[in-house]
Amino acid sequence: MIEPMTRINSGKCRCGAYRFHVSEEPFWVSYCHCGDCRKSTGAPVTVFAGFKIESVKLTGCEATTYRAIPEVTRLFCSRCGTPIGYQDVRLPGEIYYYIGILEEQTIVVPQVHAWTVERLCWLNITDDLPSYQHFSRPR
Ligand SMILES: [Zn+2]
Numbered sequence: 001m002i003e004p005m006t007r008i009n010s011g012k013c014r015c016g017a018y019r020f021h022v023s024e025e026p027f028w029v030s031y032c033h034c035g036d037c038r039k040s041t042g043a044p045v046t047v048f049a050g051f052k053i054e055s056v057k058l059t060g061c062e063a064t065t066y067r068a069i070p071e072v073t074r075l076f077c078s079r080c081g082t083p084i085g086y087q088d089v090r091l092p093g094e095i096y097y098y099i100g101i102l103e104e105q106t107i108v109v110p111q112v113h114a115w116t117v118e119r120l121c122w123l124n125i126t127d128d129l130p131s132y133q134h135f136s137r138p139r
């Protein structure tokens with residue numbers, strides 16, 4: 001079968017049970033320095049790529065979900081434990097994937113820093129990107 005020309009990225013968890021294709025570029029790419037993301041990923045900072053949900057085609061299993069607060073659903077693979085991303089009911093129609101699960105990571109470049117109020121003091125990233133103390137997108 002011929003792959004559509006619009007297919008620009010894909011992703012999967014470590015074991016490949018959760019896998020997907022996206023047909024559009026991400027509309028938003030942000031560092032997140034919040035403590036909740038640190039808990040969810042184990043990493044000192046993460047990068048999210050936001051996609052319109054209609055541009056995402058799942059080709060594997062559904063993600064397992066976890067909600068610490070009612071608005072935010074974190075997604076992960078229950079088989080291999082890979083953090084997948086999150087959805088926020090205040091941002092309808094959107095899904096945010098952790099950059100680590102994308103196949104093409106170098107083409108997804110962060111535009112902003114979010115939650116710098118919770119940034120680890122020893123983490124030095126020197127760039128001139130806009131920084132937000134809290135959310136980089138209004139809720
Ligand atoms: Zn997996």
Ligand SMILES: [Zn+2]
Pocket residue numbers: 032033034035036037038115
């Ligand atoms: Zn965060």
